Structures are given as structure tokens and as C-alpha cells.
Amino acid sequence: MQSTSVAKRWQVPFFAIWTGQAFSMIGSRLVQFALVWWLTRETGSGTILATATLVAVLPSIVLGPFAGALVDRWNRRRVMMVADGFVAVVSAGLVYLFWSGSLAVWHIYVAMLARSLGEAFHWPAMQASTSLMVPEKHLSRVAGINQTMQGALNIVGPPLGAIAISVLPLHSVMAIDVGTAAMAILPLLFIAIPQPRRATGEGAGGRPATVWQDFSAGLRYAWGWPGLVAVLVMCMIINFVVNPGFALMPLLITAHFGGGALELGWLESAWGVGMLAGGLLLSVWGGFKRRVYTSLSAMVVGGIGTAVVGLAPSDGFPLALGGMFVAGAMNPLINGPLFAILQSTVAPDMQGRIFTLVLSLASAMMPLSLAIAGPVADVVGVQPWYVFGGSVFALAGIGSFFVRPLVNLEQNGHAVAAASRTAAATSAGE
Incomplete structure (x- = not known):
């Protein structure tokens, strides 16, 4: 819902910011690769790597919704500047630790936690700003461009990281991120981002609403939109059944296909190439007129692609590559339209809270699903999990066509936003 006017010549300011953020993401990928490689080389411990992964997702799970409430209160341009600056300071600290030779594992944990904390504020601020800078009719295409960039980073990130750590000392790799x-x-510093007109609300005694009250208002907003509740439940289920397979991909390569690092790289690249292709398709096509149909159809195809990876025989690695490519290509076609719907329908002063709520609930499934999938894979192997996860994924997509609140997500979203504005106006007038 774009209650704030969008500039007619929106492309230059938006893509100037977008380009800067793209470079920052490249630097972050290099740092991520270097830190994981350092942990692998220095410890060789799967437990330490798993702990590092958990530490990296904790802020989005625990603090995400509250970060969203703060993002909706604050100037979003300043939030992104502070978050980027905070990450730069963390990387500068790593520069010193690597240069002085005093780095320890706990330093990596702290750095990953701090970087994730910055991202917990930066991501919702950027997502919420997009709807205020981009005309609604172009949101799906911009989402496709974003997904294309993610796919490209998935392809070039690991090779760039490998090249960087092979030709540069690690403290220089950290300096790239700065x-x-x-x-x-x-x-x-030079481009203004429109700010939404905020319906602040009041707490007890006529005092301004607290962060907790803003957070509660975000939950009520989501709960009052049955279609969004359906999206949240769907995201939680899909992340629970699908993510473990990807986390256990190295075991699929070694135990089932009898491959090594080269084959793992090929499978990961197939996903990245698929994301690139799907993102390009979405940016050119824009999806079906009813955007939710694009997401639900892509869920069905993506689930089939995921199941194919698990069904591929031990000598059928090319088939697994094809399935992974299809699954990767569907990812932008699922996420892009859904985010475009949220950006165009959620009240601008609520978007930070809603985006972080989606991310937090989806991320919360990761620790639980990994705790279950690991022992299951030890008993029956990894490939059944791909078949199970892909099947649930596809069936969820098919079943969603019969869930009216989900099918009518966009139309009902406008109604919820209008009701929210009316309630805020009534409260302000009393």
C-alpha cells in the first residue's frame, strides 16, 4: 500500500542505493566464505560449524520482530547507514585480529552474531524502503532483479571467496568488506528515502506507544489478515521440511553419489544458476496478473525439483543437477511475488514489523528441523529427506490453491490496511 507518493524518476535514486547494497553483499559473501574456511581449517569440527550457523541466525529469530518495530519508528535511511557502518566496524575488528594473529574461535562467534544483528535491522529497512521508492506496478520486477542478484552471488560468491583467500591474507579479505x-x-548520504506517515498510537495514560506496544500492534495486524497467517504457516512448514536437505547436502554428495568437493560445488552452482534464471524470468515477465498464482505454481514445480534430487540414483548425478536447477529457478518465482504483495499492501508504517515477523518465524524452524533431520539422515540417509521435503513442498503448493484467504491474499491485504488506517484515525481523534 503506497500511501506515500513515489517519485516519477525513481530509477536513478533507487538503483544507486541498490548498487551500493549489492557491493556490500559481495563483501559480506567474501567474509562469510573466509570465516567458514578458517573455522574448517583450524578446527575441522562439525559441531563448531553448526554452532557458528546457529549463532548467525539467532538475532533474526529472537530480535527480528522487535527490530522491525524499531525500524518502523526510525528513519529507514539512517537505519541502513548505521547497520552498514556497524558491519564495517566488526570487519575492521577482524582485520586487526587476523593481522595480529590473535584470532580465536569465540571471536568468530561474536563477529557472526554482531554481523547478523546488523542484518536484522538492515534487511527490513531495505525491504520497507523499496515500496516507498518503487511504483507498485514495478515491485514484482524489482523483486526479480533482487532474486537475480542473489542467484548471481550464489554462483560467483564461493569462487570469488576461494580466489580472495588464495591470493590475499585473511586480514585483507576482511578489509574488502570494510x-x-x-x-x-x-x-x-545523498539520496533521501520517503518516510511513511506513522500512526503512532498511544499507550496507557496518553503516553506514546512503547516498542512492546508497537510489536503487539504488528502481531494484531498480522492476525487480522488470514491470508498473511496462512503465508506464515506455509513458510514455517516449508522451511521445516526443505532446509535440512540443503544443510545436509555435503552428506548427500559423499554418502549417496560418492563424490567430493567438486560435485558439491556443481550441485550448489546448479541452485545458483537456477536462481539467476528464475530471477531474470521474473524481472522480464513480472509473473501472472494475480501475483499469488505465480508463487503457488512455482511451489509445486520447486517441490517436484527438490524431490527429483532425492530420487536420483547413485549414478544419476546429472538428474540431481537438473532437479536442483529447477528448485533454484522456482525460488525467485516464489519469494519475489510474495514480497511484492506485502510491499504493495502492508501499511508502510507496519512493513518493518511484518517483514521481520515472516523472517523470524521461518528462521525459527531451522534449529528444530536440523535437530530432527540429522539423526534421521544417520539412519535412513539424506535422499529420503529430499523426497519427503519436496513432496510436502509440492502438495502445499497444490493445496494452497484451495485456501481462499491465501488465494485472495492481495485483495484482502488492501482491506486490512484500510481497516488499520481507519482504526488509527479513530484512535487519534478520541
């Missing part, structure tokens, strides 16, 4: 963060901040 530079790319500065590139992200630079356009934000």
Missing part, C-alpha cells in the same frame, strides 16, 4: 560497506553508505 570498503564495500563504505560503498553502500555513500549513496545513502
Whole structure:
């Protein structure tokens, strides 16, 4: 819902910010690769790697909704600048630790936690700002461009990271991230981002609403939109059944296909190439007129692709590559239209809370699903989990066509936003 006017010449300011953020993401991928490689080389411990992964997702799970409430209160341009600057300071600290040779495992944990904390504020601020800078009719295409960039990073990120750590000392790799963060901040210094008109509300005694009250208002907003509740439940189920397979992909390669690092790289690249192709398709096509149909159809095809990976015989690695490509291609076609719907229908002063709520609930499934999938894979292997996860994925897509609140997500979203504005106006007038 774009209650704030969008500039007619929106492309230059938006893509100037977008380009800076893209460079920052490249730097972050290099740092992520370097840190994981350092942990692998220095410890060789799967437990330490798993702990690092858990530490990296904790802020989005625990603090995400509250971060969203703060993002909706604060100037979003400043939030992104501070978040990028905070990540740069963390990377600068890693520069010193690597340079001095005093780095310890706990330093990596702290750095990953801090970087994830910055991202917990940055991501919703960028998503919420997009709907205020981009005309509604172009949101799906911009989402496709974003997914294309993610796919490209999935393809080139690991090779770039490998090249960087092979030709540069690790403290220099960390310094690259400081530079790319500065590139992200630079356009934000000169480009204004429209701010939504905020319906602040009041707490007890006529005092301004607290962060907790804002958070509660976000929950009530989501609960009052049955279609969004259906999306949240669907995201939780899909993340629970699908994510473990991807986390256990190295075991699929070694135990089932009898491959090594090369085959793992090929399978990961198939996903990245698929994301790139799907993102390009969405950015050119824009999806069906009824955007939710694009997402639900892609869920069915993506689930089939995921199941094919698990059904591939031990000598059928090319078949697994094809299934992974299809699953990757469907990812932008699922996420892009859904985010475009939320950006165009959720009240601008609520978007930070809603986006972080979606991310937090989806991420919350990861620790639980990994705790279950690991022992299951030890008993029956990894490939049954791909078949199970892909089947549930596809069936959820098919079944969603018969869930009216989900099918009518966009239309009902406008009604919920209008009701929210009316309630806020009534409250303000009393």
C-alpha cells in the first residue's frame, strides 16, 4: 500500500542505493566464505560449524520482530547507514585480529552474531524502503532483479571467496568488506528515502506507544489478515521440511553419489544458476496478473525439483543437477511475488514489523528441523529427506490453491490496511 507518493524518476535514486547494497553483499559473501574456511581449517569440527550457523541466525529469530518495530519508528535511511557502518566496524575488528594473529574461535562467534544483528535491522529497512521508492506496478520486477542478484552471488560468491583467500591474507579479505560497506553508505548520504506517515498510537495514560506496544500492534495486524497467517504457516512448514536437505547436502554428495568437493560445488552452482534464471524470468515477465498464482505454481514445480534430487540414483548425478536447477529457478518465482504483495499492501508504517515477523518465524524452524533431520539422515540417509521435503513442498503448493484467504491474499491485504488506517484515525481523534 503506497500511501506515500513515489517519485516519477525513481530509477536513478533507487538503483544507486541498490548498487551500493549489492557491493556490500559481495563483501559480506567474501567474509562469510573466509570465516567458514578458517573455522574448517583450524578446527575441522562439525559441531563448531553448526554452532557458528546457529549463532548467525539467532538475532533474526529472537530480535527480528522487535527490530522491525524499531525500524518502523526510525528513519529507514539512517537505519541502513548505521547497520552498514556497524558491519564495517566488526570487519575492521577482524582485520586487526587476523593481522595480529590473535584470532580465536569465540571471536568468530561474536563477529557472526554482531554481523547478523546488523542484518536484522538492515534487511527490513531495505525491504520497507523499496515500496516507498518503487511504483507498485514495478515491485514484482524489482523483486526479480533482487532474486537475480542473489542467484548471481550464489554462483560467483564461493569462487570469488576461494580466489580472495588464495591470493590475499585473511586480514585483507576482511578489509574488502570494510570498503564495500563504505560503498553502500555513500549513496545513502545523498539520496533521501520517503518516510511513511506513522500512526503512532498511544499507550496507557496518553503516553506514546512503547516498542512492546508497537510489536503487539504488528502481531494484531498480522492476525487480522488470514491470508498473511496462512503465508506464515506455509513458510514455517516449508522451511521445516526443505532446509535440512540443503544443510545436509555435503552428506548427500559423499554418502549417496560418492563424490567430493567438486560435485558439491556443481550441485550448489546448479541452485545458483537456477536462481539467476528464475530471477531474470521474473524481472522480464513480472509473473501472472494475480501475483499469488505465480508463487503457488512455482511451489509445486520447486517441490517436484527438490524431490527429483532425492530420487536420483547413485549414478544419476546429472538428474540431481537438473532437479536442483529447477528448485533454484522456482525460488525467485516464489519469494519475489510474495514480497511484492506485502510491499504493495502492508501499511508502510507496519512493513518493518511484518517483514521481520515472516523472517523470524521461518528462521525459527531451522534449529528444530536440523535437530530432527540429522539423526534421521544417520539412519535412513539424506535422499529420503529430499523426497519427503519436496513432496510436502509440492502438495502445499497444490493445496494452497484451495485456501481462499491465501488465494485472495492481495485483495484482502488492501482491506486490512484500510481497516488499520481507519482504526488509527479513530484512535487519534478520541
